[in-house]
Amino acid sequence: MQKIFNFFPLTVYKSVISLSEKEKEEMISEIRLMEKKSKNIDYKSSSKAWTGDTQGFEYLHNNPKFENLFFQINKCIIEYLENLSINHKKLDLYFQRSWATISKNKEHIDNHSHDQSHISIAYYLSKKKDDSRIMFFDSNKQNEFIPQLFDSRSLAKGNLFNKRDILNSSKVVFDTKEDEILVFPSKTIHGTEQGKSNSERISISADVVFVAKDSSTLEHLVPPIKNWKQFSH
Numbered sequence: 001m002q003k004i005f006n007f008f009p010l011t012v013y014k015s016v017i018s019l020s021e022k023e024k025e026e027m028i029s030e031i032r033l034m035e036k037k038s039k040n041i042d043y044k045s046s047s048k049a050w051t052g053d054t055q056g057f058e059y060l061h062n063n064p065k066f067e068n069l070f071f072q073i074n075k076c077i078i079e080y081l082e083n084l085s086i087n088h089k090k091l092d093l094y095f096q097r098s099w100a101t102i103s104k105n106k107e108h109i110d111n112h113s114h115d116q117s118h119i120s121i122a123y124y125l126s127k128k129k130d131d132s133r134i135m136f137f138d139s140n141k142q143n144e145f146i147p148q149l150f151d152s153r154s155l156a157k158g159n160l161f162n163k164r165d166i167l168n169s170s171k172v173v174f175d176t177k178e179d180e181i182l183v184f185p186s187k188t189i190h191g192t193e194q195g196k197s198n199s200e201r202i203s204i205s206a207d208v209v210f211v212a213k214d215s216s217t218l219e220h221l222v223p224p225i226k227n228w229k230q231f232s233h
C-alpha cells in the first residue's frame with residue numbers, strides 16, 4: 001500500500017482582528033492623507049498600487065492612531081510563533097517597518113519579499129470580495145523534478161497535468177477578507193493578482209525583527225542592540 005509524505009511546509013497564519021468601524025475609518029482617513037502627502041509620487045506607476053513605505057510613511061507603528069491595531073498584531077505574531085513551537089520568551093520582538101498600501105482600479109503589487117526582516121504581516125483594513133488577492137510563490141519547489149515544470153505555460157496548456165494543487169504548483173492564490181491578518185516569513189515571495197478591478201483595497205504591512213534577549217553562547221540570532229557600538233565617522 002502506497003503512502004505519501006509531504007515534508008518542509010510553508011506555514012501561513014490567518015486570523016481576524018475585530019476593530020470598530022469608527023477606528024477603521026480613522027485609520028483609513030489617516031492613510032488617505034498620507035497618500036495625498038506622498039513624497040515620491042514619480043516612483044508610482046499607473047499600474048502599481050500606492051505603497052506607503054516608498055512614499056515616506058514607513059513607521060505606522062509609531063502613529064498613535066494605529067496603536068490598538070499594532071497591539072492586536074502583536075498578539076497574532078505571538079500565536080504564529082507558538083504554532084511553530086518557538087520559545088518567544090528568549091526573543092525581543094521589534095516592529096521595524098510598517099506601512100499602508102492602496103490599490104485602486106487595476107493596480108497591483110509586484111512580486112517581492114521583505115528581505116531586511118524576519119516575519120511579515122498583511123492586515124486587510126478595507127477589502128471587497130472581488131479585490132485582488134495575495135499570491136505566494138515557492139522559490140524552493142522541492143517537487144519540481146523537471147526544471148521549469150511548474151511554471152511552464154506550454155506544459156500547462158498541453159495538459160501535462162491532470163490537476164494542479166500544492167504538490168505541483170509554485171504559486172498559491174490566497175483569499176482573504178476585510179479584517180483578516182496573515183503572518184508569514186518575510187523571505188516568502190508574494191504579490192497581488194493583476195487585472196482585477198479594486199474598489200479601494202487598503203492593506204497594512206509590517207515587518208518584525210527578532211533579537212536575542214541574551215546572546216551568550218548563541219550564534220544565529222541578532223545580539224541585543226544595547227551591546228552594539230556605533231561607528232563614529
Ligand SMILES: [Fe+2]
Pocket residue numbers: 112113114190205
Ligand atoms: Fe509585501
